[in-house]
Amino acid sequence: MTNPVFGICVGVLLSLGAQAGPLRVVTATRDLADFVQQVGGEHVSVQSLVSGLDDTHNVLMKPSMVTMLARADLFIEMGLDMEHGYAPGLLAESRNHAIQPGAPGFLDASRGIPVLGVPGSLDRGEGDVHAQGNPHWNLDPERAKIAVRNIAAKLAELDSADAAAFAANAERYIAELDARIREWRARLDGKDIRFVSYHAHFAYFAQCFALKEVGTIQPKAGIEPGPRAMAELMARMSREGANLVVRESFFSDRYPKVVAQRTGARLVAVPIQVGGMPGADTYIAMIDMLVTAFAGDQ
Amino acid sequence: MKKQIVYLALAAVVRVASAGPDQERVQALEETVAALRQDVVALQDQSRQKRTGIHNPDISAAVDAIASYSDAAGTLNFTARDVELMVQANADPFAKAYVVFNAESELEPTETSNPFGEASLGMEEAAIQTTALPYGLAVKAGAYFADFTRLGRVHSHDLPFTDRPVSLEQVLGGEDKARGVELTWLPPLDHYVRFTAGVVDDIGAETAVNGTLATADGEEVDAFAAEEKRALDAAMLYGRLATMLDLGPGAVLHLGADAAQGGNAGTRTLASTDFKLEWKPVAGGNRLFELAAEWLTSKADGTLAEAAVIEGGPRDASAEVSGGYVYAQYRMTPIWQPGVRFDLTEPEWFEAGEAGLVKVDDSRQTVSAYLNAHLSEFNRLRAQVNVVSGDSEIANGQDTDTQVFLQWTVMLGAHKHDFIP
Numbered sequence A: 001m002t003n004p005v006f007g008i009c010v011g012v013l014l015s016l017g018a019q020a021g022p023l024r025v026v027t028a029t030r031d032l033a034d035f036v037q038q039v040g041g042e043h044v045s046v047q048s049l050v051s052g053l054d055d056t057h058n059v060l061m062k063p064s065m066v067t068m069l070a071r072a073d074l075f076i077e078m079g080l081d082m083e084h085g086y087a088p089g090l091l092a093e094s095r096n097h098a099i100q101p102g103a104p105g106f107l108d109a110s111r112g113i114p115v116l117g118v119p120g121s122l123d124r125g126e127g128d129v130h131a132q133g134n135p136h137w138n139l140d141p142e143r144a145k146i147a148v149r150n151i152a153a154k155l156a157e158l159d160s161a162d163a164a165a166f167a168a169n170a171e172r173y174i175a176e177l178d179a180r181i182r183e184w185r186a187r188l189d190g191k192d193i194r195f196v197s198y199h200a201h202f203a204y205f206a207q208c209f210a211l212k213e214v215g216t217i218q219p220k221a222g223i224e225p226g227p228r229a230m231a232e233l234m235a236r237m238s239r240e241g242a243n244l245v246v247r248e249s250f251f252s253d254r255y256p257k258v259v260a261q262r263t264g265a266r267l268v269a270v271p272i273q274v275g276g277m278p279g280a281d282t283y284i285a286m287i288d289m290l291v292t293a294f295a296g297d298q
Numbered sequence B: 001m002k003k004q005i006v007y008l009a010l011a012a013v014v015r016v017a018s019a020g021p022d023q024e025r026v027q028a029l030e031e032t033v034a035a036l037r038q039d040v041v042a043l044q045d046q047s048r049q050k051r052t053g054i055h056n057p058d059i060s061a062a063v064d065a066i067a068s069y070s071d072a073a074g075t076l077n078f079t080a081r082d083v084e085l086m087v088q089a090n091a092d093p094f095a096k097a098y099v100v101f102n103a104e105s106e107l108e109p110t111e112t113s114n115p116f117g118e119a120s121l122g123m124e125e126a127a128i129q130t131t132a133l134p135y136g137l138a139v140k141a142g143a144y145f146a147d148f149t150r151l152g153r154v155h156s157h158d159l160p161f162t163d164r165p166v167s168l169e170q171v172l173g174g175e176d177k178a179r180g181v182e183l184t185w186l187p188p189l190d191h192y193v194r195f196t197a198g199v200v201d202d203i204g205a206e207t208a209v210n211g212t213l214a215t216a217d218g219e220e221v222d223a224f225a226a227e228e229k230r231a232l233d234a235a236m237l238y239g240r241l242a243t244m245l246d247l248g249p250g251a252v253l254h255l256g257a258d259a260a261q262g263g264n265a266g267t268r269t270l271a272s273t274d275f276k277l278e279w280k281p282v283a284g285g286n287r288l289f290e291l292a293a294e295w296l297t298s299k300a301d302g303t304l305a306e307a308a309v310i311e312g313g314p315r316d317a318s319a320e321v322s323g324g325y326v327y328a329q330y331r332m333t334p335i336w337q338p339g340v341r342f343d344l345t346e347p348e349w350f351e352a353g354e355a356g357l358v359k360v361d362d363s364r365q366t367v368s369a370y371l372n373a374h375l376s377e378f379n380r381l382r383a384q385v386n387v388v389s390g391d392s393e394i395a396n397g398q399d400t401d402t403q404v405f406l407q408w409t410v411m412l413g414a415h416k417h418d419f420i421p
Helices: A004-017 A030-043 A063-070 A087-094 A141-158 A160-188 A203-209 A227-240 A254-263 A283-295 B002-017 B022-051 B166-172
Strands: A023-027 A044-048 A074-077 A106-108 A194-197 A212-216 A244-248 A266-270 B058-070 B075-080 B082-092 B095-104 B120-130 B137-145 B177-185 B193-200 B212-214 B220-222 B236-246 B251-262 B267-279 B288-303 B316-331 B336-345 B348-351 B357-361 B364-376 B379-390 B400-413
Touching: A023 A030, A023 A141, A030 A044, A030 A074, A030 A141, A030 A160, A030 A283, A063 A087, A063 B236, A074 A087, A074 A141, A106 A141, A141 A160, A141 A203, A141 A283, A160 A203, A160 A283, A194 A227, A203 A212, A203 A283, A212 A227, A227 A254, A244 A254, A244 A283, A254 A266, A266 A283, B166 B267, B166 B288, B166 B316, B166 B336, B166 B364, B177 B236, B316 B364
Parallel strands: A023 A044, A023 A074, A074 A106, A194 A212, A194 A244, A244 A266
Antiparallel strands: B058 B075, B058 B082, B058 B400, B082 B095, B095 B120, B120 B137, B137 B177, B177 B193, B193 B236, B212 B220, B236 B251, B251 B267, B267 B288, B288 B316, B316 B336, B316 B348, B336 B364, B348 B357, B364 B379, B379 B400
16 A cells, blocks of 8 residues: 555645646747747746846856756757757756757757858867857847747647737737838948957848958957957958947957957947846847947947 | 759849849749748758767767976876766667766876876776656766765866865765766755765775775785675665755855765765855856865774784774865956865874774875966866975975976867756
8 A cells, every 4th residue: 555655745746846827938048038928928937047148158057047947848949059058957957858859848949040150160170169050140130030930839839729829929029020120220221330249149130230240359269369369350350441349248348448449440338138238128129229339329 | 952052043043034024023033032041941950950960979088188296206297197088878768878988197296107107098987877767866877976075076187176185085085986876856846956865886986095004014004804795785875965056146056965874895984065156247258256165074984904903903993084175266257267275184093992092194284276277168278386284294204295287188079068066
């Protein structure tokens, strides 16, 4: 006969893990959390692992992230190895089999997104290369629309009863994005912006808004610049008429300041994720802040 | 395939360019672009699938080159201490496995290394882990570094400093090497807690850590005899309770406590407690402050080995040793990370019947300062200075020593960032 105390203990533990209500979604970034909120509305509860203030290549893994994932119905990542520094370790420790890669509760939001910067060879002599290409697609609102549709499809798969609401919300949000993209393009049109950034975060943003990316302060991904690399970058900026230095908010301003002062380029600090700077509280607000900074409208 | 797409695009452009009204041409162009985009995306998706080496295990290697100098001994040594090859992969939907081969040379700054000596290649770990157990459970079996103490489970090249603290060497036996089976459990609570329990033959790179006796003629022998056959009650049982607390947006406090008992050469009882504080300034990029400490104690009881028995003396004895370390380090820029460490090992006490309590080993204190230069995530230079003092001779009749280490560590191949409570 089963020991009743054992049975009660098991029951209590199982009930601790069970929870009814909206679909519990955990996203890697706040950009994705905003998309989920826009699409899922009242049918989802969403939390982001990172706050947006940190460099996603250097995230402090916290215990609350593990417990968050342990109870999630769905985990959504940016993909393209963007989260390789923290998500695989956290997912494994969560021991939530429903949200592991390949399981129904896992979504790589970058599926179907045209990728830039896919390396021809995988050699760390070229720095800390992302094997699947540049993962910072979130700064291109055109590509973001693909991710929004991916999210709507995944939410519908897990909660078919609300599929129509997810599809309608996604199309409403995409229409809003389209309207803003037209406005943003108009603000940047004819500005002839030629820029350098600290890391190659803005390849997709540049493509979307027809800007010229002259180079990066990091000579190779993850490598800090030496005097020679700095001199080469400034010479290239001079040759190609670069007029803007973009510093991602979490990077030190030490090198960007030097580059801006010596080349006469304008220096701006910008977020690269939702939550990255005060005021960048939604995806649209974040892109709007970027457009303002690049256009020099401040 | 890319060429084919370009030809298709050109053909489409030529076709629509020769067509009729502008509107039709624009529409045809839009359709062509849309089709091409789909092709590109499909190709990229296929490419991604091909790149995930589902049939080949991930392979990584670590190379750890060290130059050491001891002022007391007057010795300069060059060591490839920790040349490590790791192979790991999922075996099926239920288990993964990994093997670590290691050609390890000891780092002993006061000894003169053999310039023609070769490191012996051995299997450091070979373990199978479950990946699909319910209720937050996971099981590991084989030869592995046990989830026991904070730094005992860390491979030498991953230590925050060049040398493993003497306290860990003396109390635990260096690394947490073990052979057996380990169960971990993550209860479904709002607060992060992890329980670990295991049964192994022993823990530590050295099997008889404490209880080394100096006989009358000065020879060092193991105090406790190892049994020829391992009895069921000689297996070592161990456990660890680990938890972590979020202390605000950029701070995490790790807490841990461990206990173990068993062994085949006397009965060892191990206990330890540890903490680690991590503070990452908000929007601070790479900047990270770490403060960690650990205190360990080990007691061994048993029947003395024949070599350790003094004629007419007692047959049973016990030995006890304690020690610990504290360190702090700060990653102040993407490259530079200074740190300091204090390590203390108390004298080992040996109790043998009516012979009373005897101090058999000296205490050792080490104060260290080090500076890491992270040239990249996979390439690290380190300079470290140790000021060592003890109750007895360290080298050449001196009870103090200044040791200098220069270390260059490189990681090759696949890498991952585990969540370590």
